[in-house]
Amino acid sequence: MRHSTCSIQNTFRKLFQLSLLASVSLMAGSALAAYPDKSIKLVVGFPPGGPTDMSARIIAPKLAEILKQSVFVENKAGAGGNVAAQIVANAPPDGYTFLVNSAAFAVNPALYGAAAGYSPKINFSTVAFISTQANVISVNDAVPVKTLAELKAYASKNKLSYSSPGYGTTPHLTCENLFRVQWKADINHIPYKGAGPASMAVVGGETPIACTAVAGVYQFSKQGKVRILGISSDKRSPNLPDVPTLVELGYPQIKDYTWSAMMAPIKTPNDIVQKMNGAVNFVLQLPEVKEQMDKAGLVVMSGDVQQANTYMTEEVNRWEKVVKEVGAKVE
Structure with a gap:
């Protein structure tokens, strides 16, 4: 399927x-x-x-x-x-x-x-x-990037970390694939016990980046507390029409849910x-x-x-x- x-x-x-x-x-x-x-x-x-x-x-x-x-x-x-x-x-x-x-x-x-x-x-x-x-990559509003390409460049010059709902969750694997396999970037993974805590981590600035499913940060993005830079669906989400897919951004192998x-x-x-x-x-x-x-x-x-x-x-x-x-x- x-x-x-x-x-x-x-x-x-x-x-x-x-x-x-x-x-x-x-x-x-x-x-x-x-x-x-x-x-x-x-x-x-x-x-x-x-x-x-x-x-x-x-x-x-x-x-x-x-x-x-x-x-x-x-x-x-x-x-x-x-x-x-x-x-x-x-x-x-x-x-x-x-x-x-x-x-x-x-x-x-x-x-x-x-x-x-x-x-x-x-x-x-x-x-x-x-x-x-689908899964999304989001950043705290204080992080000075507005696109995934800018995040990649920023990560090459700064020591960064990302939160996830935990080892083995699909957001964890989505970002391991993107950051380590595709970018060859050393972005530290910090696992949390679920999407709720992982989302609060990026909102509160504990981690500059979060990798979660949409629901974790959806409301926070609407409130302007985080920016969602990319989504792992094959097509753009009707709820996030301005967020490009990872496929659009040059990562056709990453279509995770x-x-x-x-x-x-x-x-x-x-x-x-x-x-x-x-x-x-x-x-x-x-x-x-x-x-x-x-x-x-x-x-x-x-x-x-x-x-x-x-x-x-x-x-x-x-x-x-x-x-x-x-x-x-x-x-």
């Missing part, structure tokens, strides 16, 4: 009607009449304020309405999402604990090796993809996985949910369980290749 927002949207949208019909039948099925009969927990791999957390918190109250049980978000940040993944991998596979993680979930097994503590293929079933967005997805422990009954998939798809089509996602700079995704698992496999394989090519390491 090509990594463009449009292609992702189109591919998943084709399966929405099927997913919606499946969700309706499953919700009415007698076999699942008792599920859920208690609250459901969404374990998020990052702190509040980032795109993964935003995605979970936008859909949680609507899922609660559909499933007629409380759905609450619990943030378990650490090791680029590994802590949360390990917790859910070892949770009872009863449909009451789900993981909501970013694309780091697909990256980390290649980056951390056995230390990741989980395998996407062995320990999880992908329930649904929730949202996607940060998604958020829901996963279940591998032995969770298929009927429950299917029902949650249908519920998530239904919620993502609600106008108020789409509006909230759009305000956060997020693009809604959808699709059935088979499509979700196929796409996850593609992502795991793709990022394994990227990690090797970039030579990314956990320091």
